[in-house]
Amino acid sequence: MTALAKNEKYLSVDDVCDRYRIVRSTLWRWIRADDTFPAPMVINRRRYFAEYDLAKWEAKRGGHDPDLDGKLVGLRPVSGVITDYNELVSALTDRRNKLGISSIELDARSGMQEGYTSKLENYGRPQGRGLGPDVFPLWIGGLKVGVVLVDLPRRPRKKKQEAEA
Structure with missing residues (x-):
């Protein structure tokens, strides 16, 4: 298991679905089909997504990479x-x-x-x-x-x- 980053905010599956106004099946399809979509971290058999990774993914889709x-x-x-x-x-x-x-x-x-x-x-x-x-x-x-x-x-x-x- 990957260690949690200091001061990192993590979102639950429901939070991610609310963020993008999608249903869970769409989220799972994105994870399978888009290799650039951030991988979830599993904690106590629940999946969480790093908010920073999601913001980076959003920025890249908009044509801007914050890490460049x-x-x-x-x-x-x-x-x-x-x-x-x-x-x-x-x-x-x-x-x-x-x-x-x-x-x-x-x-x-x-x-x-x-x-x-x-x-x-x-x-x-x-x-x-x-x-x-x-x-x-x-x-x-x-x-x-x-x-x-x-x-x-x-x-x-x-x-x-x-x-x-």
């Missing part, structure tokens, strides 16, 4: 598509590690209080802190990265949400 070493307005991307806060923190932590700088050095470069990077990277733990509007530009500025928004395929609303609306 491309450039955005002349700049080289340094992460994949980020869709939630966990992925943002992981991407910024990975960037710091690739640059080979310590969290204390990043604090000094960015003008943040000493020890603050460690709190940001460990936000889910008791000593951690969330990211606010004052700190965000300091953190990404210290790493010399920017944030790029990309248009992801729209995920349909669930039937419950439609009924409540």
Whole structure:
């Protein structure tokens, strides 16, 4: 069995069917017929799909591959598509590690209080802190990265949400 990726979101078969507004038999046909469709992971005899892999598959079908070493307005991307806060923190932590700088050095470069990077990277733990509007530009500025928004395929609303609306 493949190990679960840190900060990865997994969708059940029903979630995938809701996402594409298809029935289960169509999903199984896609898996058999399309070798580019993401393979499910089996956990406790249930199948789950990595949301990132599904987004990549959707992007490729639209003619865009997020993993291509491309450039955005002349700049080289340094992460994949980020869709939630966990992925943002992981991407910024990975960037710091690739640059080979310590969290204390990043604090000094960015003008943040000493020890603050460690709190940001460990936000889910008791000593951690969330990211606010004052700190965000300091953190990404210290790493010399920017944030790029990309248009992801729209995920349909669930039937419950439609009924409540």
